[in-house]
Amino acid sequence: IINAEKSEFNEDQAACGQLAIRRCEFGADEDQEWLTLCPEEFLTGHYWALFDGHGGPAAAILAANTLHSCLRRQLEAVVEGMVATQPPMHLSGHSICPSDPQFVEEKGIRAEDLVIGALESAFQECDEVIGRELEASGQVGGCTALVAVSLQGKLYVANAGDSRAILVRKDEVRPLSSEFTPETERQRIQQLAFVYPELLAGEFTRLEFPRRLKGDDLGQKVLFRDHHMRGWSYKCVEKSDLKYPLIHGQGRQARLLGTLAVSRGLGDHQLRVLDTDIQLKPFLLSVPQVTVLDVDQLELQEEDVVVMATDGLWDVLSNEQVARLVRSFLPGNREDPHRFSELAQMLIHSTQGKNDGLTEEGQVSYDDISVFVIPLHSQGQRSSGH
Amino acid sequence: IINAEKSEFNEDQAACGQLAIRRCEFGADEDQEWLTLCPEEFLTGHYWALFDGHGGPAAAILAANTLHSCLRRQLEAVVEGMVATQPPMHLSGHSICPSDPQFVEEKGIRAEDLVIGALESAFQECDEVIGRELEASGQVGGCTALVAVSLQGKLYVANAGDSRAILVRKDEVRPLSSEFTPETERQRIQQLAFVYPELLAGEFTRLEFPRRLKGDDLGQKVLFRDHHMRGWSYKCVEKSDLKYPLIHGQGRQARLLGTLAVSRGLGDHQLRVLDTDIQLKPFLLSVPQVTVLDVDQLELQEEDVVVMATDGLWDVLSNEQVARLVRSFLPGNREDPHRFSELAQMLIHSTQGKNDGLTEEGQVSYDDISVFVIPLHSQGQRSSGH
Numbered sequence: 001i002i003n004a005e006k007s008e009f010n011e012d013q014a015a016c017g018q019l020a021i022r023r024c025e026f027g028a029d030e031d032q033e034w035l036t037l038c039p040e041e042f043l044t045g046h047y048w049a050l051f052d053g054h055g056g057p058a059a060a061i062l063a064a065n066t067l068h069s070c071l072r073r074q075l076e077a078v079v080e081g082m083v084a085t086q087p088p089m090h091l092s093g094h095s096i097c098p099s100d101p102q103f104v105e106e107k108g109i110r111a112e113d114l115v116i117g118a119l120e121s122a123f124q125e126c127d128e129v130i131g132r133e134l135e136a137s138g139q140v141g142g143c144t145a146l147v148a149v150s151l152q153g154k155l156y157v158a159n160a161g162d163s164r165a166i167l168v169r170k171d172e173v174r175p176l177s178s179e180f181t182p183e184t185e186r187q188r189i190q191q192l193a194f195v196y197p198e199l200l201a202g203e204f205t206r207l208e209f210p211r212r213l214k215g216d217d218l219g220q221k222v223l224f225r226d227h228h229m230r231g232w233s234y235k236c237v238e239k240s241d242l243k244y245p246l247i248h249g250q251g252r253q254a255r256l257l258g259t260l261a262v263s264r265g266l267g268d269h270q271l272r273v274l275d276t277d278i279q280l281k282p283f284l285l286s287v288p289q290v291t292v293l294d295v296d297q298l299e300l301q302e303e304d305v306v307v308m309a310t311d312g313l314w315d316v317l318s319n320e321q322v323a324r325l326v327r328s329f330l331p332g333n334r335e336d337p338h339r340f341s342e343l344a345q346m347l348i349h350s351t352q353g354k355n356d357g358l359t360e361e362g363q364v365s366y367d368d369i370s371v372f373v374i375p376l377h378s379q380g381q382r383s384s385g386h
Numbered sequence: 387i388i389n390a391e392k393s394e395f396n397e398d399q400a401a402c403g404q405l406a407i408r409r410c411e412f413g414a415d416e417d418q419e420w421l422t423l424c425p426e427e428f429l430t431g432h433y434w435a436l437f438d439g440h441g442g443p444a445a446a447i448l449a450a451n452t453l454h455s456c457l458r459r460q461l462e463a464v465v466e467g468m469v470a471t472q473p474p475m476h477l478s479g480h481s482i483c484p485s486d487p488q489f490v491e492e493k494g495i496r497a498e499d500l501v502i503g504a505l506e507s508a509f510q511e512c513d514e515v516i517g518r519e520l521e522a523s524g525q526v527g528g529c530t531a532l533v534a535v536s537l538q539g540k541l542y543v544a545n546a547g548d549s550r551a552i553l554v555r556k557d558e559v560r561p562l563s564s565e566f567t568p569e570t571e572r573q574r575i576q577q578l579a580f581v582y583p584e585l586l587a588g589e590f591t592r593l594e595f596p597r598r599l600k601g602d603d604l605g606q607k608v609l610f611r612d613h614h615m616r617g618w619s620y621k622c623v624e625k626s627d628l629k630y631p632l633i634h635g636q637g638r639q640a641r642l643l644g645t646l647a648v649s650r651g652l653g654d655h656q657l658r659v660l661d662t663d664i665q666l667k668p669f670l671l672s673v674p675q676v677t678v679l680d681v682d683q684l685e686l687q688e689e690d691v692v693v694m695a696t697d698g699l700w701d702v703l704s705n706e707q708v709a710r711l712v713r714s715f716l717p718g719n720r721e722d723p724h725r726f727s728e729l730a731q732m733l734i735h736s737t738q739g740k741n742d743g744l745t746e747e748g749q750v751s752y753d754d755i756s757v758f759v760i761p762l763h764s765q766g767q768r769s770s771g772h
Binding site for chain 2: 074077078081087089090091092094096097099100103104106107109112113114115116117118119120121124195210211214216217220221222223225228229230231232233234250251285287289290
């Protein structure tokens with residue numbers, strides 16, 4: 001369910017469908033090796049993706065149209081390794097060194113690491129495509145990306161941004177992603193500004209303080225943190241500490257360079273701090289964090305689901321509250337073939353004051369919210385190859 | 387117990403004792419503020435530290451003689467904030483902005499964050515002192531550092547290197563530190579080499595492969611990882627991939643630039659790759675990771691202990707094996723006033739084939755091993771201030 005609320009044009013986008021992965025075929029002429037894609041499908045996966053746009057819907061639309069193709073291409077490039085008992089040292093099956101399998105074994109490299117690598121590469125490739133397309137079309141904007149892929153009995157969740165996926169079972173709520181914001185990535189961002197101070201153009205301070213400092217604080221010892229610190233200390237305030245902070249504000253209000261609420265995502269290649277030449281992109285990562293859920297190892301029950309949603313839902317509902325709504329909705333609607341999409345609809349409604357008593361103090365979200373509810377039960381069977 | 391085995395001169399060092407923290411007193415003349423240390427002790431803590439030296443014992447000896455002073459100084463600089471209900475925005479107690487306590491509250495800054503910050507700063511200060519002292523005396527070397535501090539009812543464990551501390555209770559074994567090696571810090575180290583390729587002087591490759599590549603691998607697609615990847619992918623081998631890897635080897639054998647088995651610690655300012663000008667120090671961090679154990683919240687029993695030991699012990703014994711040894715030794719020796727140091731001695735003996743049947747397949751360590759066994763029970767009471 002994709003819901004528009006915040007802006008005239010909805011900035012959330014979504015995509016889902018089957019991933020048909022073909023197999024590469026290797027061959028060799030006298031002076032070069034070549035590979036071709038066999039036309040028929042070799043492995044089948046399922047794909048769900050949410051993109052929460054900012055600065056317009058352009059990047060989110062491009063991501064929804066592109067990322068699955070990048071992922072399919074990346075997976076096709078390594079699929080021979082994915083279906084082997086253990087990924088071979090050489091993709092072509094050549095063996096140079098007799099103990100290659102032992103080296104791979106010692107590194108603990110499994111087929112799932114190739115899928116994780118493919119997801120990481122696909123996000124980066126998609127980010128480059130978006131950069132080129134935005135420039136060519138004179139558009140701007142960026143988006144977060146949350147992707148779930150069901151493949152060979154496992155569910156891969158790749159996240160770059162502040163959307164969230166959780167597993168809800170009868171007796172368990174398990175986060176499948178974590179959020180990437182200026183707050184959660186403070187040390188990485190401060191570290192970069194330490195290494196490349198020119199990125200701040202003398203306009204921002206790298207240091208974190210509990211609030212923005214003012215002239216009266218000069219010469220006083222105040223609480224601060226630098227890039228290498230998880231703890232806090234005191235420093236004597238100098239004039240340069242009065243500059244606007246690299247990361248400012250708390251929680252929902254936290255902003256990178258006063259501009260952006262997320263620290264990972266796609267797009268934003270042209271984004272600059274208002275009225276300056278200071279770029280945001282060097283501080284942003286397109287690489288997702290990937291978690292793997294071994295669905296085949298779970299004793300799945302019919303009402304085990306994954307809930308994926310953009311940040312608007314999680315601003316208003318906790319993981320536990322969403323789990324309670326899932327558990328109270330599904331058992332009463334077993335006969336309804338559309339119960340999973342109706343549950344997604346209900347989750348969105350409950351953030352808009354339309355379902356009184358479900359959210360604390362009737363909290364209401366005015367953000368765009370999009371939700372996938374993915375039943376795992378029918379996904380439990382291993383997708384089979386030809 | 388400090389045990390020498392590996393080298394003619396033991397490279398392990400240790401220190402322990404009371405930390406007497408004095409209070410600063412603020413005052414103001416007409417044109418400047420000043421602070422003095424009150425002579426009497428204000429807070430009392432306890433301090434235990436293990437330093438595992440390499441390249442000679444010099445850095446470990448300096449660290450054992452210096453780190454506690456650095457820590458005391460860092461704690462004294464913030465002790466006023468530590469004893470407040472909440473650390474104040476301004477150390478001097480001035481109040482510039484009426485909602486300062488609220489800003490500090492929103493950041494979630496607690497007294498323990500000041501101790502964490504003081505530990506982080508103390509390690510860095512000590513590293514600078516060691517650098518100066520080694521240079522002045524023409525000595526070389528480095529060391530890991532594992533420190534436990536008991537203060538205000540909490541136990542702080544700060545670790546830079548591959549030593550380890552665990553909590554052993556009747557029904558629980560809890561790691562209190564994690565190891566920092568070229569393998570566990572691969573992404574940080576590769577990232578640095580990506581940003582500053584000149585650090586490798588064209589002699590090393592940043593990329594990770596399951597084994598060192600050779601000429602026969604040229605042109606083949608082989609498994610690899612770069613800095614942004616947690617997963618694996620395949621790349622076509624180029625000539626530059628045949629260089630020696632930045633991180634090479636597995637587990638105990640893993641080395642940074644072919645030289646060092648740890649990625650955090652003190653010293654090593656002069657360390658270079660053999661026969662080159664390539665420095666190790668840019669890749670090393672002196673900042674520890676700090677974990678906090680809320681001892682006051684544990685329902686302590688008489689035989690709850692913390693075991694701190696250098697890597698030699700953990701190479702041979704798992705956390706669970708150490709816990710079994712602790713639980714089998716202590717109850718039978720309740721009357722012995724030296725039972726904790728005897729337990730430490732016994733743990734070392736059991737790595738030297740002197741206690742048959744305790745270690746799997748009679749594994750033996752030839753490394754230096756040092757062990758603290760710290761009973762928590764008498765530490766459970768809050769150290770009180772004046």
